[in-house]
Amino acid sequence: MSPVFSNLLAQPGVALAAEAAVKIAVVIVVLMGMVAYTVLAERRICALIQDRLGPNRVGAFGLLQPIADSFKLLLKENVLPGHVNRFWYVLAPTIAMAPPLLTLAVIPFGNTLAGFNLVIADLDVGVLWIFSIASLGVYGIVLAGWASNSKYPFLGGMRSAAQLISYEVPMGLSVVSVFLLVGSLKLSNVVAYQAGTWLIFKAPLAFLIFLVSAFAETNRLPFDLPEAEQELVGGYNTEYGQMKFALFFLAEYANMIVASALIVTLFFGGWQVPFVRVEAFGPILAGALGVAAFFVKLLAFIVFFIWVRWTLPRFRYDQLMRLGWRVLLPLALLNIVATALALALKLRA
Amino acid sequence: MSTYEHGYLIVGCLMLVALVVASTPLLLAACLRPRKPSAIKQATYECGIESKGDSWIQFKAQYYLYALAFVIFDLETIFLIPCAVALNQVGFFAFLEMTVFVGVLLLGLVWEWSKGVLEWR
Amino acid sequence: MRTAFILITFWTLASGLLAISRRNMIHCALALISFFAGIAALLFTLSADFLGAVQLLIYVGAISVLILFALLVTHDASRLGDRGAPFSRGKWSGWMLSALVFVVLGFGLHRVAVPPPPDPAPALPVAEIGRLLVTRHAVPFLAMALLLTAALVGSALVAIEESSEHARKE
Numbered sequence: 001m002s003p004v005f006s007n008l009l010a011q012p013g014v015a016l017a018a019e020a021a022v023k024i025a026v027v028i029v030v031l032m033g034m035v036a037y038t039v040l041a042e043r044r045i046c047a048l049i050q051d052r053l054g055p056n057r058v059g060a061f062g063l064l065q066p067i068a069d070s071f072k073l074l075l076k077e078n079v080l081p082g083h084v085n086r087f088w089y090v091l092a093p094t095i096a097m098a099p100p101l102l103t104l105a106v107i108p109f110g111n112t113l114a115g116f117n118l119v120i121a122d123l124d125v126g127v128l129w130i131f132s133i134a135s136l137g138v139y140g141i142v143l144a145g146w147a148s149n150s151k152y153p154f155l156g157g158m159r160s161a162a163q164l165i166s167y168e169v170p171m172g173l174s175v176v177s178v179f180l181l182v183g184s185l186k187l188s189n190v191v192a193y194q195a196g197t198w199l200i201f202k203a204p205l206a207f208l209i210f211l212v213s214a215f216a217e218t219n220r221l222p223f224d225l226p227e228a229e230q231e232l233v234g235g236y237n238t239e240y241g242q243m244k245f246a247l248f249f250l251a252e253y254a255n256m257i258v259a260s261a262l263i264v265t266l267f268f269g270g271w272q273v274p275f276v277r278v279e280a281f282g283p284i285l286a287g288a289l290g291v292a293a294f295f296v297k298l299l300a301f302i303v304f305f306i307w308v309r310w311t312l313p314r315f316r317y318d319q320l321m322r323l324g325w326r327v328l329l330p331l332a333l334l335n336i337v338a339t340a341l342a343l344a345l346k347l348r349a
Numbered sequence: 350m351s352t353y354e355h356g357y358l359i360v361g362c363l364m365l366v367a368l369v370v371a372s373t374p375l376l377l378a379a380c381l382r383p384r385k386p387s388a389i390k391q392a393t394y395e396c397g398i399e400s401k402g403d404s405w406i407q408f409k410a411q412y413y414l415y416a417l418a419f420v421i422f423d424l425e426t427i428f429l430i431p432c433a434v435a436l437n438q439v440g441f442f443a444f445l446e447m448t449v450f451v452g453v454l455l456l457g458l459v460w461e462w463s464k465g466v467l468e469w470r
Numbered sequence: 471m472r473t474a475f476i477l478i479t480f481w482t483l484a485s486g487l488l489a490i491s492r493r494n495m496i497h498c499a500l501a502l503i504s505f506f507a508g509i510a511a512l513l514f515t516l517s518a519d520f521l522g523a524v525q526l527l528i529y530v531g532a533i534s535v536l537i538l539f540a541l542l543v544t545h546d547a548s549r550l551g552d553r554g555a556p557f558s559r560g561k562w563s564g565w566m567l568s569a570l571v572f573v574v575l576g577f578g579l580h581r582v583a584v585p586p587p588p589d590p591a592p593a594l595p596v597a598e599i600g601r602l603l604v605t606r607h608a609v610p611f612l613a614m615a616l617l618l619t620a621a622l623v624g625s626a627l628v629a630i631e632e633s634s635e636h637a638r639k640e
Contacts, residue, residue, distance in 0.1 A: 016355060020359045020362065021362075024359070024362065024366055028366065028370060032370075041408055044370065053463060073378070074374070074377060074378045074381055074382065075378075075381055075382055076378075077382055077383050077384065077385065078378070078379065078382045078384045078390070079382070079386070079390050079391070079395065080384075080386070081390075081391050081392070082386075082388075082391035082392070083391070083392075083393055088500075093371070093375070094368065094371040094372050094375070097367070097370070097371035098364075098367045098368060098371055099450060101363070101366075101370060101371070102360070102363060102364060102367055105359070105363050107361055120359060120360075120363065121355075121356040121357070121359040121360050121363075122356065123356050123357075123360070123519065124353075124356075124519060124520075124595065124596065125519050125520055125522075125523045125596065128430065128520070128523040128524075128527070128596075129523055131523075131527055132510075132523045132526035132527035132530075132531060133409065133526070135526070135527055135530070135531025135532065136526075136530060136531060138531070138535055139503070141537060142535075142542070143500075146496065146542065149393075150393045150394060152391075152394070154405070158408055158412060158539075158542060159370035161535065161538075161539070162412050162415055162416075165416060165419040165532070165535060166415060166416065166419065167422070168419070168531075169419060169422040169423060169426065172423070172426040173422075173425075173426055173429070176426065176429050176430060176433045177433070179430060179433040179434050180433040180436055183434055183435075183436070183437040183438075183597065184434060184596075184597070185430070185434060185596050187440060206408065237392075238394050239394055242378060242382065243374050243375055243377075243382075244375065245376035246374070247371065247374065247375070270464075317469060318468075318469035319435055321415070321467070321469040322467075322468075322469070325418070325467045326462065326467060327417075329422065329458065331452050332478075333454070333455050333458075334455075336429065336433070336451055337447070337448050337452075338449070340433075340436060340443075340444045340447050341444060341448075343436060343437075343444070344436070344440065344441045344443075344444035347437070347440050347441065348440070353512075353517060353519070354471055356515050357515075357519070357623055361474070363501050375633075376477070386594060403497040405580075408542065408543045409543075410543055410629070411540075411629075412543050413536070413540055413543050414573065414625065414626070414629050415522055416535055416536045416539040416540075417536065417621075417622075417625040418622060418625070419532060419535070419536075420477070420528075420532045420533055420535075420536055421618050421621055421622050423527065423528060423531070423532045424618055425615075425618060427524050427527065427528060428611065428614060428615075430600075431520070431596050431599045431600030432595070432600045432604050432611075433600070433605055434596050434597045434600045435597050435598075435599075435600030435601040435603070435604060436600075437597075438601055438608075439596060439600075439601055439604055439605060442604065442605075443600075443604040444576070446604050446608055446612065449612055449615065450611065450612060452615075453549055453612075453615040453616060453618075453619050454615055454618060456619065457619035457622040457623055458622070460623060460626075461622060461623070461626050464626060464630060466626040466629060466630065
């Protein structure tokens with residue numbers, strides 16, 4: 001490293017900015033790579049479940065398929081339907097893509113590595129930040145439906161919005177019992193709390209409610225009514241093609257990855273390595289092992305998401321609403337009271 | 350610079366980066382791809398027959414009712430979150446209050462339920 | 471933070487102006503969402519991150535959805551502006567009233583000598599907010615539950631009346 005450069009890095013502001021820039025770049029590149037390969041994994045696992053082969057021609061095991069796909073989508077003809085509201089029609093996919101990237105900022109993907117905290121920004125309101133940003137996901141879909149100015153997308157967009165808001169409530173309420181136990185909204189504290197036992201063992205019902213809601217919030221299969229092909233053609237993105245469609249598609253997978261990361265962080269110990277005292281291996285190796293543990297758990301959940309999609313049939317819309325409002329919501333509320341009672345009794349003793 | 354400011358400054362930067370990441374593919378594609386519009390390509394996508402009537406179809410007012418219930422329970426969550434965080438410090442009294450708070454809203458939910466409002470028709 | 475505050479203030483004001491000046495109701499609603507987001511960003515710059523997140527979650531994520539739903543469920547709401555705008559009749563009295571509110575608020579703020587807050591202002595941890603909510607402000611907290619339930623029941627009552635009327639017509 002040249003002396004000018006190292007002098008520059010020695011200034012505290014510059015060092016912090018450089019650290020932040022590197023983290024943001026790494027996280028976004030890793031997320032985009034994971035999104036691309038999750039799509040491939042989905043197609044391969046789906047094929048496996050349906051006793052087919054799946055895409056296996058481009059590169060070994062089809063590993064270059066995502067690259068081929070992205071070039072295909074880039075070079076597709078730009079069809080801008082004549083009836084759309086142009087400005088919002090083009091803006092909608094961008095709005096859909098932003099929330100998963102922003103929520104990622106607060107998720108710790110490791111403890112520390114060479115003295116750096118492995119999280120982009122460990123905000124004090126951590127989990128609340130995730131929920132408030134995730135609640136903006138509705139707009140990409142509603143705007144796409146409305147700006148398309150066409151019947152199927154409009155219907156799909158409204159349905160999807162109603163589904164998203166219906167399941168946001170039990171999702172938020174289920175996490176309240178986690179806050180009761182941890183006593184903090186900061187995600188690094190949530191992970192630190194799980195050093196002994198993971199939260200899934202302390203709040204199993206909260207985990208279950210959160211998991212079901214996460215499937216609904218990411219429009220994954222038992223809840224994929226917004227794009228029920230048989231009745232709505234393609235749902236809110238029917239009028240979209242080429243890269244604009246691809247952004248919606250990628251946003252959906254990015255949402256799924258972020259949801260998996262959140263489940264891992266809240267209920268499965270985040271970067272905590274089970275059974276092994278990693279501190280004994282020295283700081284560098286311990287940090288790396290933590291990151292590895294986080295990614296193993298994350299991948300397990302992504303595979304679980306895919307597996308469920310190709311196993312379960314779709315709900316009817318009234319069933320979906322009933323599950324959200326009549327089962328999950330009261331259950332989440334009762335769960336809060338029960339957890340609070342247990343905690344209060346423990347405090348008394 | 351405090352850690353608070355630092356955190357939100359980074360988040361602000363990330364917001365810009367997110368917008369760039371989301372719009373770059375669109376711009377790139379706009380430069381690369383051909384564009385040959387024709388009347389058929391620009392038509393509304395439906396079953397193959399020409400689209401009839403207005404695209405602004407009539408919706409059930411029930412959507413609005415669900416949105417209202419959503420706002421109310423979202424507010425409830427917001428009030429419960431700080432209480433949940435503080436329960437460790439305050440103890441049994443906080444638990445009683447939370448129970449009453451949740452109980453009152455649960456009553457409202459049960460009432461709605463008995464009237465069949467939350468039934469999708 | 472000061473520069474960010476000023477930039478966001480202009481953003482918020484611009485969104486607010488758009489929200490009251492556009493003809494298309496949906497555009498007004500979208501500008502209003504941007505306005506709410508601006509308020510949230512202002513709260514974040516003022517070290518009130520919990521309030522900022524709440525503003526995002528409640529106003530941007532919930533109440534705006536409610537407004538959008540109301541517009542989208544209403545058939546042809548987008549064309550409301552074209553047929554003799556609904557807000558033009560009381561335009562001047564509206565301007566007068568808002569000017570009056572502005573003067574009163576400005577005067578009040580001018581009179582109250584608030585000591586300049588330390589820059590950056592100290593952040594209030596969430597646990598502290600919760601503690602105050604269940605101890606000092608326990609009564610308003612519980613009254614809030616009643617208010618929310620009343621709102622829930624009220625909205626449902628309106629719907630029940632409507633549906634029974636609908637049934638009678640058929």
